[in-house]
Amino acid sequence: MDKENLAQNLADIFQRLLKKYGPQHWWPAESRFEMMAGAVLTQSAAWTNVEKAISRLKEANLLSAEAILQAADNALAESIRPSGYFNVKVRKLKALSNWLQTGYGGQAEKLLEIESSVLRNELLSVWGIGEETADSILLYACGKPVFVIDAYTRRIFSRLGLTEKEAGYDHLQRLFTANLAADAALYNEYHALIVRHAKEHCRVKPGCEGCVLKDVCRFDYRE
Ligand code: SF4
Missing domain, CATH: 1.10.1670.10 (Helix-hairpin-Helix base-excision DNA repair enzymes (C-terminal))
Structure with missing residues (x-):
């Protein structure tokens, strides 16, 4: 070529x-936070297993930064078990939720107001968020033009x-x-x-x- x-x-x-x-x-989700959680859960996981984990999070009312921060680690791990590496993903979801809660009151909509490169750097500073996950959040959850x-x-x-x-x-x-x-x-x-x-x-x-x-x-x- x-x-x-x-x-x-x-x-x-x-x-x-x-x-x-x-x-x-794409991205099949009902909220921006669901997309953010999905971007973490899809690390080293098939999407069908991520869907199972998301639906268990929904059933347990755990699809918000606040709810994730309040949840016991073992309860959260049980919900996301189908996505694999669930103990480490509990830490990642909590770190991401803590960042969103602390900086933006848990409101993913507020991320839309932040300039892409600033937001990308912030996301990359969160434990467990690498380039692919950060860019998936920027593109799919925030609608930023990031490939x-x-x-x-x-x-x-x-x-x-x-x-x-x-x-x-x-x-x-x-x-x-x-x-x-x-x-x-x-x-x-x-x-x-x-x-x-x-x-x-x-x-x-x-x-x-x-x-x-x-x-x-x-x-x-x-x-
Ligand atoms: S399947 Fe992949 S390697 Fe094969 S022709 Fe298509 S793009 Fe190329």
Whole structure:
């Protein structure tokens, strides 16, 4: 794929994926705080298991910063057990809730007023929140135009020949933000489509037959 026309290539890839899979309707949640909790729970977990954990949190009335801070660790751990690594995720949810409660009165809506880079730095200072989780919160819970990078993005775009396998988070993020309009709706859909494509075709062992990107891909799919 031609690296010189990155903007055109990225737009073309998006259109192909959208045509194939249609809108993905991310992030499926009833509140901003639910999206924030989901961004933590999805670390090293399949989304189906995150959904189970979220629904248990809902049943236990634990989907707010205040409720999480008041909950006993073992009760919270029991609710989020399906998402795995539940003891460490209890600490992460409490740290995130403490930050939201202390700085913003527990109101996720207040985050919308804060400038993206300031909010990103704040989130990264919270224990257990790394770049991918912070960016997921910024994009999906706060509607900020921040491109989320994950292992799926790295896998697909290195196979397409648009980045190196070892490229760092910032480098990969710039690939998108420097070549696409700063549009939260576009970033939302693009990332969701990348995840869908990585699950349907561009798996660890890729299923290149029928892939809509095959003619522009540099991966040697005969291997
Ligand atoms: S052709 Fe194969 S390696 Fe390339 S994007 Fe498609 S599934 Fe992935």
